[in-house]
Amino acid sequence: MTPPQAPFEIPPIITYAVPAFVLLIIIEMIVVKLSKKGRYEYRDSATSLTMGLGNRVFGIMFGGFALLAYFAVYEFRLFNLGWTWPVMVACFFAEDLAYYWFHRIAHERRFFWASHIVHHSSQHYNLTTALRQTWTGTLGLTFIFWLPLVYIGFPPLMVVLFSGISLVYQFWIHTELINRMGPLEWVLNTPSHHRVHHATNARYLDANYAGVLIIWDRLFGTFVAENDEEKPHYGIVSQLGTFNPFRVAFHEWLGIWRDVTSAKKFGHVFGYAFGSPGWSPDGSRKTSASIKAEWAARHGAPAPSPAYALATNTDDGGKTAAGVGAGAP
Amino acid sequence: MQFENPFGVAEIIELGGSAAVVLLMVGVAAVLGFRMSARIDDSELARLAEADGARVDCAVISQNGRAAFARLSDGRVMVARVMGADVSARFAAAKAVSLNVKAQRLNATFADVGFPPLKMRIDDSPAWLNDFSGGGGST
Numbered sequence: 001m002t003p004p005q006a007p008f009e010i011p012p013i014i015t016y017a018v019p020a021f022v023l024l025i026i027i028e029m030i031v032v033k034l035s036k037k038g039r040y041e042y043r044d045s046a047t048s049l050t051m052g053l054g055n056r057v058f059g060i061m062f063g064g065f066a067l068l069a070y071f072a073v074y075e076f077r078l079f080n081l082g083w084t085w086p087v088m089v090a091c092f093f094a095e096d097l098a099y100y101w102f103h104r105i106a107h108e109r110r111f112f113w114a115s116h117i118v119h120h121s122s123q124h125y126n127l128t129t130a131l132r133q134t135w136t137g138t139l140g141l142t143f144i145f146w147l148p149l150v151y152i153g154f155p156p157l158m159v160v161l162f163s164g165i166s167l168v169y170q171f172w173i174h175t176e177l178i179n180r181m182g183p184l185e186w187v188l189n190t191p192s193h194h195r196v197h198h199a200t201n202a203r204y205l206d207a208n209y210a211g212v213l214i215i216w217d218r219l220f221g222t223f224v225a226e227n228d229e230e231k232p233h234y235g236i237v238s239q240l241g242t243f244n245p246f247r248v249a250f251h252e253w254l255g256i257w258r259d260v261t262s263a264k265k266f267g268h269v270f271g272y273a274f275g276s277p278g279w280s281p282d283g284s285r286k287t288s289a290s291i292k293a294e295w296a297a298r299h300g301a302p303a304p305s306p307a308y309a310l311a312t313n314t315d316d317g318g319k320t321a322a323g324v325g326a327g328a329p
Numbered sequence: 330m331q332f333e334n335p336f337g338v339a340e341i342i343e344l345g346g347s348a349a350v351v352l353l354m355v356g357v358a359a360v361l362g363f364r365m366s367a368r369i370d371d372s373e374l375a376r377l378a379e380a381d382g383a384r385v386d387c388a389v390i391s392q393n394g395r396a397a398f399a400r401l402s403d404g405r406v407m408v409a410r411v412m413g414a415d416v417s418a419r420f421a422a423a424k425a426v427s428l429n430v431k432a433q434r435l436n437a438t439f440a441d442v443g444f445p446p447l448k449m450r451i452d453d454s455p456a457w458l459n460d461f462s463g464g465g466g467s468t
Contacts, residue, residue: 015343022350026357033361041365041413042358046394049351059337123415128354239417241410242445273449284422294382 002275007083010157013164018308021171025127031177032092036175038126039304045128047243051118058138067144070156079153091154095146095162099211102145107206119326121248123235125198130174137251166211170194180226189214191296192226199232203293205288237278237291277309340457365414368394377418379411387457391434393451398428398437398455408437408447419444428461430454437461 032038052176081087096277106116115134122129134140149159185192189210197208207224210217217223227231240248259272268281278287295301333359336344369390378385378401385407388399395411406426410417425440430451433440437447 018347018350022354025354027359029358029363033363038357039365040361040363042355042363042415045358045363046351046355049354053344053347053351057344060340062343064335106460123412123417156368197361233415235415235417238441238444239412240444241408241412241413241417245447247445249445298382 002109003277006155010161017144017168020199021127021131024172025287028175028177030039032126033175040126040128041124043243044122044124046109046323047245047248048132050245051135051248052133052204054135054249055137056135058135059149062138066216067156067160069143069147070150070159072157072161073147074150074153076151077227081153081155083155083158086157087154088281090166091149091158092162093151093161094149094154096211096213097216099163099166100145100209100216102142102284103209103211104220105145106142107209108276109274110256110277110279111273112140112142114256115142117236117252117277118248119300120198120236121240123233125174125195125232125234127171127174127177129234130171132248147176169212174198174296185214186214187213191275193217193223195234196224196226200232200235200237200290203227204232205237205292207263210298236267237286237288336417359457361439366395367414367416369397369409369411369416370394373416374399374407374409377409378402379414381407381420383407383420387455388456389451389455391435393450396447396449398435398449400459400460408439408444410447420432423461426461428458432464451457 028038029040032040037217081090099226103116106112115136118134119132122132134142136142145296146159146163150156155174172193173189173191175191176195180192181190182189184190189208189212191327193208195216196204199205204224207222208217209216210220214223240251242248256273260269263269263272265281271281274289277287278285278290283290362452371385371388371390374388374390374397378399382403383405384402386400386402387396390397397407397409399407399409400423401407401420402424405420405440406423408421421439421441421444427438429436433450433451433452433454435447435451435454439446
Protein backbone atom coordinates (compact mmCIF):
# COMPACT_ATOMS: atom_id res chain seq x y z
CA MET A 1 0.00 0.00 0.00
CA THR A 2 1.49 3.34 -1.01
CA PRO A 3 1.26 6.06 1.62
CA PRO A 4 -0.68 9.13 0.48
CA GLN A 5 1.61 11.91 -0.64
CA ALA A 6 1.68 15.19 1.21
CA PRO A 7 0.06 17.92 -0.92
CA PHE A 8 3.08 20.11 -0.26
CA GLU A 9 6.73 19.59 0.55
CA ILE A 10 7.19 19.13 4.29
CA PRO A 11 9.34 22.03 5.42
CA PRO A 12 12.25 21.33 7.76
CA ILE A 13 10.58 23.44 10.42
CA ILE A 14 13.34 23.20 13.01
CA THR A 15 16.07 24.06 10.50
CA TYR A 16 14.10 27.09 9.37
CA ALA A 17 13.63 28.15 12.98
CA VAL A 18 17.33 28.07 13.89
CA PRO A 19 18.12 31.67 12.79
CA ALA A 20 15.19 32.87 14.93
CA PHE A 21 16.50 30.79 17.83
CA VAL A 22 19.91 32.43 17.55
CA LEU A 23 18.47 35.92 17.30
CA LEU A 24 16.12 35.41 20.24
CA ILE A 25 18.91 33.98 22.41
CA ILE A 26 21.12 36.99 21.73
CA ILE A 27 18.21 39.37 22.39
CA GLU A 28 17.45 37.53 25.66
CA MET A 29 21.10 37.78 26.72
CA ILE A 30 21.08 41.53 26.14
CA VAL A 31 17.77 42.01 27.97
CA VAL A 32 19.02 39.91 30.90
CA LYS A 33 22.18 41.99 30.99
CA LEU A 34 20.27 45.28 30.97
CA SER A 35 17.34 44.33 33.18
CA LYS A 36 19.17 42.04 35.63
CA LYS A 37 16.15 39.77 35.36
CA GLY A 38 16.84 36.15 34.50
CA ARG A 39 20.22 34.47 34.56
CA TYR A 40 22.88 33.35 32.10
CA GLU A 41 26.26 31.72 32.58
CA TYR A 42 28.47 31.16 29.58
CA ARG A 43 29.68 27.67 30.55
CA ASP A 44 26.12 26.55 31.23
CA SER A 45 25.04 27.94 27.87
CA ALA A 46 28.02 26.29 26.17
CA THR A 47 26.93 22.94 27.59
CA SER A 48 23.31 23.46 26.55
CA LEU A 49 24.23 24.47 23.02
CA THR A 50 26.72 21.61 22.71
CA MET A 51 23.98 19.21 23.75
CA GLY A 52 21.78 20.71 21.03
CA LEU A 53 24.51 20.24 18.45
CA GLY A 54 25.11 16.66 19.60
CA ASN A 55 21.38 16.00 19.40
CA ARG A 56 21.54 16.93 15.72
CA VAL A 57 24.58 14.68 15.15
CA PHE A 58 22.80 11.72 16.74
CA GLY A 59 19.64 12.68 14.84
CA ILE A 60 21.47 12.41 11.53
CA MET A 61 22.93 9.08 12.60
CA PHE A 62 19.85 7.40 14.06
CA GLY A 63 16.79 9.55 13.30
CA GLY A 64 16.07 7.45 10.22
CA PHE A 65 15.21 4.48 12.44
CA ALA A 66 12.30 6.37 13.98
CA LEU A 67 11.01 7.33 10.55
CA LEU A 68 11.41 3.75 9.41
CA ALA A 69 9.35 2.59 12.39
CA TYR A 70 6.64 5.15 11.59
CA PHE A 71 6.34 3.93 8.00
CA ALA A 72 6.47 0.27 9.06
CA VAL A 73 3.59 0.72 11.51
CA TYR A 74 1.72 2.87 8.98
CA GLU A 75 1.53 -0.16 6.72
CA PHE A 76 -0.91 -1.66 9.26
CA ARG A 77 -2.96 1.53 9.79
CA LEU A 78 -6.56 1.32 10.82
CA PHE A 79 -7.83 4.16 8.63
CA ASN A 80 -6.74 6.00 5.50
CA LEU A 81 -6.93 9.52 6.85
CA GLY A 82 -4.88 11.23 4.17
CA TRP A 83 -3.91 14.90 4.00
CA THR A 84 -6.98 17.06 4.57
CA TRP A 85 -7.45 20.13 6.77
CA PRO A 86 -9.73 18.38 9.30
CA VAL A 87 -7.20 15.55 9.58
CA MET A 88 -4.40 18.05 10.09
CA VAL A 89 -6.34 19.75 12.89
CA ALA A 90 -7.00 16.37 14.48
CA CYS A 91 -3.32 15.46 14.09
CA PHE A 92 -2.27 18.63 15.90
CA PHE A 93 -4.34 17.65 18.95
CA ALA A 94 -3.37 13.97 18.73
CA GLU A 95 0.32 14.81 18.46
CA ASP A 96 0.10 17.14 21.44
CA LEU A 97 -1.64 14.45 23.46
CA ALA A 98 1.01 11.91 22.45
CA TYR A 99 3.66 14.41 23.52
CA TYR A 100 1.99 14.83 26.91
CA TRP A 101 2.11 11.09 27.59
CA PHE A 102 5.64 10.71 26.23
CA HIS A 103 6.75 13.55 28.46
CA ARG A 104 4.94 12.28 31.53
CA ILE A 105 6.30 8.76 31.17
CA ALA A 106 9.75 10.19 30.43
CA HIS A 107 9.59 11.61 33.95
CA GLU A 108 7.99 8.62 35.61
CA ARG A 109 10.02 5.71 34.20
CA ARG A 110 13.78 5.65 34.55
CA PHE A 111 14.48 4.07 31.15
CA PHE A 112 12.93 7.08 29.40
CA TRP A 113 14.10 9.51 32.07
CA ALA A 114 17.71 8.53 31.23
CA SER A 115 17.32 10.38 27.93
CA HIS A 116 15.08 13.20 29.08
CA ILE A 117 17.09 14.06 32.20
CA VAL A 118 19.54 15.85 29.90
CA HIS A 119 16.99 18.56 29.19
CA HIS A 120 16.51 19.18 32.91
CA SER A 121 20.16 19.10 33.95
CA SER A 122 20.80 22.86 33.81
CA GLN A 123 20.37 24.89 36.96
CA HIS A 124 19.70 27.92 34.79
CA TYR A 125 16.52 28.60 32.86
CA ASN A 126 16.86 30.56 29.67
CA LEU A 127 16.46 30.07 25.94
CA THR A 128 19.67 28.06 25.67
CA THR A 129 18.16 25.54 28.10
CA ALA A 130 15.56 24.77 25.42
CA LEU A 131 18.36 23.50 23.18
CA ARG A 132 19.85 21.23 25.88
CA GLN A 133 18.55 18.08 24.23
CA THR A 134 19.27 14.40 24.59
CA TRP A 135 21.68 12.45 22.40
CA THR A 136 19.95 9.14 23.05
CA GLY A 137 16.36 9.90 22.13
CA THR A 138 16.03 7.48 19.24
CA LEU A 139 18.21 4.83 20.86
CA GLY A 140 16.13 5.27 24.00
CA LEU A 141 12.99 4.47 21.96
CA THR A 142 11.21 7.73 22.69
CA PHE A 143 9.62 7.61 19.23
CA ILE A 144 7.33 4.74 20.27
CA PHE A 145 4.94 7.21 21.88
CA TRP A 146 3.99 8.55 18.45
CA LEU A 147 3.50 5.14 16.83
CA PRO A 148 -0.19 4.95 17.85
CA LEU A 149 -0.83 8.02 15.72
CA VAL A 150 0.47 6.43 12.54
CA TYR A 151 -1.27 3.18 13.50
CA ILE A 152 -4.55 5.09 13.60
CA GLY A 153 -3.76 6.42 10.14
CA PHE A 154 -2.20 9.85 10.43
CA PRO A 155 0.46 10.06 7.69
CA PRO A 156 3.97 9.72 9.20
CA LEU A 157 5.17 12.98 7.68
CA MET A 158 2.18 14.79 9.13
CA VAL A 159 3.15 13.49 12.56
CA VAL A 160 6.75 14.58 11.95
CA LEU A 161 5.49 18.01 10.85
CA PHE A 162 3.46 18.59 14.02
CA SER A 163 6.25 17.19 16.23
CA GLY A 164 8.52 19.80 14.70
CA ILE A 165 5.99 22.57 15.23
CA SER A 166 5.60 21.49 18.87
CA LEU A 167 9.37 21.56 19.44
CA VAL A 168 9.66 25.00 17.86
CA TYR A 169 6.77 26.25 20.01
CA GLN A 170 8.46 24.96 23.15
CA PHE A 171 11.61 26.96 22.50
CA TRP A 172 10.31 30.36 23.55
CA ILE A 173 8.75 29.21 26.83
CA HIS A 174 12.19 28.59 28.32
CA THR A 175 12.59 32.07 29.71
CA GLU A 176 12.34 33.94 32.99
CA LEU A 177 11.73 37.23 31.21
CA ILE A 178 8.04 36.64 30.52
CA ASN A 179 5.78 36.55 33.54
CA ARG A 180 2.10 35.62 33.13
CA MET A 181 0.14 35.81 29.88
CA GLY A 182 -3.42 36.39 31.03
CA PRO A 183 -6.14 34.16 29.60
CA LEU A 184 -3.62 32.34 27.41
CA GLU A 185 -2.42 30.62 30.60
CA TRP A 186 -5.64 28.61 30.57
CA VAL A 187 -5.03 26.99 27.22
CA LEU A 188 -1.39 27.26 26.24
CA ASN A 189 1.81 26.03 27.77
CA THR A 190 3.51 29.27 28.79
CA PRO A 191 6.85 30.33 30.29
CA SER A 192 5.21 30.40 33.72
CA HIS A 193 3.82 26.85 33.39
CA HIS A 194 7.09 25.54 32.04
CA ARG A 195 9.18 27.16 34.78
CA VAL A 196 7.16 25.03 37.18
CA HIS A 197 7.95 21.97 35.08
CA HIS A 198 11.70 22.64 35.29
CA ALA A 199 11.66 23.37 39.02
CA THR A 200 13.00 21.02 41.68
CA ASN A 201 10.96 22.51 44.53
CA ALA A 202 8.94 19.69 46.08
CA ARG A 203 5.63 21.41 45.41
CA TYR A 204 6.47 21.75 41.72
CA LEU A 205 7.72 18.21 41.01
CA ASP A 206 5.97 16.13 38.34
CA ALA A 207 3.85 18.86 36.89
CA ASN A 208 3.02 20.56 33.62
CA TYR A 209 4.08 18.02 31.03
CA ALA A 210 2.34 19.85 28.21
CA GLY A 211 3.85 20.51 24.81
CA VAL A 212 1.70 23.24 23.28
CA LEU A 213 -1.62 22.94 25.13
CA ILE A 214 -1.73 22.97 28.93
CA ILE A 215 -5.24 21.51 28.77
CA TRP A 216 -3.83 17.97 29.04
CA ASP A 217 -2.31 18.71 32.44
CA ARG A 218 -5.56 20.24 33.60
CA LEU A 219 -7.44 17.20 32.29
CA PHE A 220 -5.15 14.54 33.75
CA GLY A 221 -4.50 16.27 37.07
CA THR A 222 -0.85 17.21 36.68
CA PHE A 223 -1.27 20.97 36.43
CA VAL A 224 0.45 23.15 39.02
CA ALA A 225 0.45 26.93 38.83
CA GLU A 226 3.56 28.98 39.54
CA ASN A 227 3.42 30.44 43.02
CA ASP A 228 4.79 33.97 43.24
CA GLU A 229 5.86 33.30 46.81
CA GLU A 230 8.03 30.33 45.87
CA LYS A 231 10.63 30.99 43.22
CA PRO A 232 11.49 27.90 41.18
CA HIS A 233 14.91 26.33 41.67
CA TYR A 234 15.89 24.69 38.43
CA GLY A 235 17.66 21.47 37.58
CA ILE A 236 17.24 17.93 38.83
CA VAL A 237 16.66 16.68 42.35
CA SER A 238 20.21 15.29 42.54
CA GLN A 239 22.05 18.09 40.80
CA LEU A 240 24.68 16.95 38.36
CA GLY A 241 27.45 19.34 39.32
CA THR A 242 29.23 19.33 35.98
CA PHE A 243 29.28 21.12 32.63
CA ASN A 244 30.85 18.11 30.88
CA PRO A 245 28.53 17.29 27.92
CA PHE A 246 29.44 13.60 27.89
CA ARG A 247 28.63 13.19 31.56
CA VAL A 248 25.41 15.14 31.00
CA ALA A 249 24.47 12.88 28.08
CA PHE A 250 25.22 9.50 29.56
CA HIS A 251 25.32 9.70 33.37
CA GLU A 252 21.85 8.27 33.94
CA TRP A 253 22.47 5.41 31.49
CA LEU A 254 25.65 4.60 33.40
CA GLY A 255 23.67 4.73 36.61
CA ILE A 256 21.13 2.25 35.24
CA TRP A 257 23.94 0.00 34.06
CA ARG A 258 25.63 0.06 37.45
CA ASP A 259 22.38 -0.69 39.27
CA VAL A 260 21.21 -3.40 36.89
CA THR A 261 24.54 -5.23 36.92
CA SER A 262 24.64 -5.21 40.70
CA ALA A 263 21.01 -6.29 41.16
CA LYS A 264 20.41 -9.47 43.13
CA LYS A 265 16.99 -10.39 41.70
CA PHE A 266 15.29 -10.08 38.33
CA GLY A 267 12.59 -7.97 39.93
CA HIS A 268 15.28 -5.52 41.01
CA VAL A 269 16.62 -5.33 37.45
CA PHE A 270 13.15 -4.41 36.27
CA GLY A 271 12.71 -1.90 39.08
CA TYR A 272 16.03 -0.19 38.43
CA ALA A 273 15.37 0.05 34.69
CA PHE A 274 11.66 0.75 34.54
CA GLY A 275 10.70 1.87 38.02
CA SER A 276 10.45 5.49 39.08
CA PRO A 277 13.71 7.41 38.97
CA GLY A 278 15.21 6.91 42.43
CA TRP A 279 13.60 3.51 42.93
CA SER A 280 15.63 1.07 45.03
CA PRO A 281 14.74 -2.33 46.51
CA ASP A 282 15.11 -1.11 50.09
CA GLY A 283 13.60 2.30 49.48
CA SER A 284 16.81 3.99 50.61
CA ARG A 285 16.91 6.38 47.66
CA LYS A 286 14.58 9.26 47.12
CA THR A 287 11.87 9.24 44.52
CA SER A 288 9.83 12.27 43.75
CA ALA A 289 6.90 10.69 45.60
CA SER A 290 8.99 10.32 48.75
CA ILE A 291 10.36 13.85 48.39
CA LYS A 292 6.84 15.21 48.14
CA ALA A 293 5.68 13.10 51.08
CA GLU A 294 8.58 14.41 53.22
CA TRP A 295 7.84 17.94 52.14
CA ALA A 296 4.14 17.52 52.92
CA ALA A 297 4.97 16.09 56.34
CA ARG A 298 7.29 19.00 57.12
CA HIS A 299 4.69 21.53 56.07
CA GLY A 300 1.76 19.78 57.70
CA ALA A 301 0.06 19.30 54.35
CA PRO A 302 -1.62 16.11 53.10
CA ALA A 303 0.45 14.02 50.70
CA PRO A 304 -0.64 15.24 47.29
CA SER A 305 -2.23 13.11 44.63
CA PRO A 306 -3.03 13.97 41.02
CA ALA A 307 -6.72 14.31 41.84
CA TYR A 308 -5.82 16.60 44.70
CA ALA A 309 -3.66 18.70 42.40
CA LEU A 310 -6.51 18.98 39.94
CA ALA A 311 -8.88 20.05 42.64
CA THR A 312 -6.68 22.59 44.35
CA ASN A 313 -4.54 24.34 41.80
CA THR A 314 -5.61 27.56 40.27
CA ASP A 315 -4.10 30.12 38.04
CA ASP A 316 -4.17 32.85 40.61
CA GLY A 317 -0.76 32.19 42.02
CA GLY A 318 -1.27 28.67 43.25
CA LYS A 319 -1.65 29.38 46.93
CA THR A 320 -2.35 25.75 47.61
CA ALA A 321 0.40 24.08 49.60
CA ALA A 322 0.53 20.72 47.89
CA GLY A 323 -0.23 20.66 44.25
CA VAL A 324 1.83 17.97 42.60
CA GLY A 325 0.99 14.74 40.92
CA ALA A 326 2.43 11.37 41.75
CA GLY A 327 5.49 10.09 39.97
CA ALA A 328 9.14 10.93 39.72
CA PRO A 329 11.39 13.93 39.21
CA MET B 330 21.53 -4.89 4.24
CA GLN B 331 23.92 -2.05 3.57
CA PHE B 332 24.22 1.03 5.74
CA GLU B 333 25.19 4.27 4.09
CA ASN B 334 27.26 6.95 5.75
CA PRO B 335 24.59 9.42 6.89
CA PHE B 336 27.02 12.34 6.86
CA GLY B 337 27.02 13.89 3.40
CA VAL B 338 28.34 17.29 2.37
CA ALA B 339 25.08 18.99 3.32
CA GLU B 340 25.17 17.49 6.82
CA ILE B 341 28.82 18.44 7.33
CA ILE B 342 28.07 22.02 6.26
CA GLU B 343 25.02 22.14 8.55
CA LEU B 344 26.95 20.83 11.54
CA GLY B 345 29.93 23.08 10.83
CA GLY B 346 27.65 26.10 10.61
CA SER B 347 25.88 25.09 13.80
CA ALA B 348 29.18 24.73 15.62
CA ALA B 349 30.20 28.21 14.47
CA VAL B 350 26.89 29.63 15.71
CA VAL B 351 27.35 27.87 19.07
CA LEU B 352 30.78 29.48 19.40
CA LEU B 353 29.27 32.84 18.48
CA MET B 354 26.55 32.61 21.13
CA VAL B 355 28.92 31.41 23.85
CA GLY B 356 31.26 34.23 22.85
CA VAL B 357 28.46 36.79 23.14
CA ALA B 358 27.58 35.38 26.58
CA ALA B 359 31.19 35.67 27.70
CA VAL B 360 31.57 39.18 26.28
CA LEU B 361 28.40 40.28 28.06
CA GLY B 362 30.02 39.15 31.27
CA PHE B 363 27.85 36.17 32.15
CA ARG B 364 30.58 34.65 34.24
CA MET B 365 28.80 35.11 37.49
CA SER B 366 30.03 32.73 40.07
CA ALA B 367 28.12 32.14 43.24
CA ARG B 368 30.14 31.63 46.40
CA ILE B 369 29.58 29.04 49.07
CA ASP B 370 29.62 30.00 52.73
CA ASP B 371 28.29 28.50 55.95
CA SER B 372 24.87 30.06 55.58
CA GLU B 373 24.49 28.73 52.04
CA LEU B 374 25.46 25.24 53.22
CA ALA B 375 22.94 25.50 56.06
CA ARG B 376 20.23 26.54 53.59
CA LEU B 377 20.99 23.67 51.23
CA ALA B 378 21.02 21.12 54.05
CA GLU B 379 17.82 22.48 55.53
CA ALA B 380 16.12 22.21 52.16
CA ASP B 381 16.80 18.47 52.36
CA GLY B 382 15.62 18.20 55.95
CA ALA B 383 19.03 18.06 57.62
CA ARG B 384 21.54 20.23 59.47
CA VAL B 385 25.24 20.68 58.83
CA ASP B 386 27.37 19.01 61.52
CA CYS B 387 30.71 20.09 60.14
CA ALA B 388 31.96 21.31 56.80
CA VAL B 389 35.03 22.31 54.84
CA ILE B 390 34.80 24.98 52.17
CA SER B 391 37.37 25.30 49.40
CA GLN B 392 39.80 28.22 49.44
CA ASN B 393 38.05 29.85 46.49
CA GLY B 394 34.56 29.31 47.92
CA ARG B 395 33.42 27.29 44.94
CA ALA B 396 33.06 23.86 46.52
CA ALA B 397 32.33 22.36 49.90
CA PHE B 398 32.09 19.01 51.62
CA ALA B 399 29.85 18.67 54.67
CA ARG B 400 28.76 16.01 57.11
CA LEU B 401 25.08 16.26 57.98
CA SER B 402 23.17 15.63 61.18
CA ASP B 403 21.58 12.47 59.74
CA GLY B 404 24.96 10.91 58.90
CA ARG B 405 24.87 11.66 55.19
CA VAL B 406 27.30 13.89 53.39
CA MET B 407 26.56 16.85 51.19
CA VAL B 408 28.73 18.04 48.36
CA ALA B 409 28.18 21.57 47.11
CA ARG B 410 29.61 23.04 43.94
CA VAL B 411 29.19 26.41 42.32
CA MET B 412 27.48 25.96 38.97
CA GLY B 413 27.57 29.38 37.39
CA ALA B 414 25.14 31.60 39.20
CA ASP B 415 23.78 28.73 41.26
CA VAL B 416 25.07 26.16 43.70
CA SER B 417 24.65 22.46 43.09
CA ALA B 418 24.09 20.28 46.13
CA ARG B 419 24.26 16.52 46.13
CA PHE B 420 23.56 14.24 49.06
CA ALA B 421 25.03 10.80 49.53
CA ALA B 422 25.33 8.09 52.13
CA ALA B 423 28.62 8.34 53.99
CA LYS B 424 29.62 4.86 52.84
CA ALA B 425 29.29 5.97 49.21
CA VAL B 426 32.13 8.48 49.54
CA SER B 427 35.85 7.92 49.45
CA LEU B 428 38.05 10.80 50.54
CA ASN B 429 41.72 11.53 50.16
CA VAL B 430 43.35 14.59 51.70
CA LYS B 431 46.96 15.42 50.91
CA ALA B 432 48.79 18.72 51.21
CA GLN B 433 45.67 20.86 51.43
CA ARG B 434 44.08 19.06 48.48
CA LEU B 435 40.86 17.19 49.06
CA ASN B 436 39.80 14.58 46.51
CA ALA B 437 36.51 12.80 46.89
CA THR B 438 35.07 10.09 44.70
CA PHE B 439 31.53 8.77 44.83
CA ALA B 440 29.92 5.40 44.31
CA ASP B 441 27.39 7.20 42.12
CA VAL B 442 29.05 7.04 38.71
CA GLY B 443 27.04 9.97 37.48
CA PHE B 444 28.53 12.29 40.01
CA PRO B 445 31.90 13.81 39.10
CA PRO B 446 34.76 13.55 41.60
CA LEU B 447 35.21 16.53 43.90
CA LYS B 448 38.63 18.20 43.93
CA MET B 449 39.28 21.25 46.04
CA ARG B 450 41.97 23.10 47.94
CA ILE B 451 41.31 23.60 51.61
CA ASP B 452 43.03 25.66 54.30
CA ASP B 453 43.21 22.93 56.86
CA SER B 454 42.16 19.34 57.26
CA PRO B 455 39.87 18.81 60.25
CA ALA B 456 40.04 15.44 61.98
CA TRP B 457 36.49 14.40 61.04
CA LEU B 458 37.54 14.09 57.41
CA ASN B 459 39.59 11.04 58.39
CA ASP B 460 36.32 9.17 58.89
CA PHE B 461 35.88 9.17 55.14
CA SER B 462 39.37 8.27 54.01
CA GLY B 463 39.56 5.00 52.15
CA GLY B 464 35.81 4.83 51.62
CA GLY B 465 32.98 5.17 54.02
CA GLY B 466 32.26 7.39 56.95
CA SER B 467 32.02 6.31 60.54
CA THR B 468 28.27 6.39 60.44
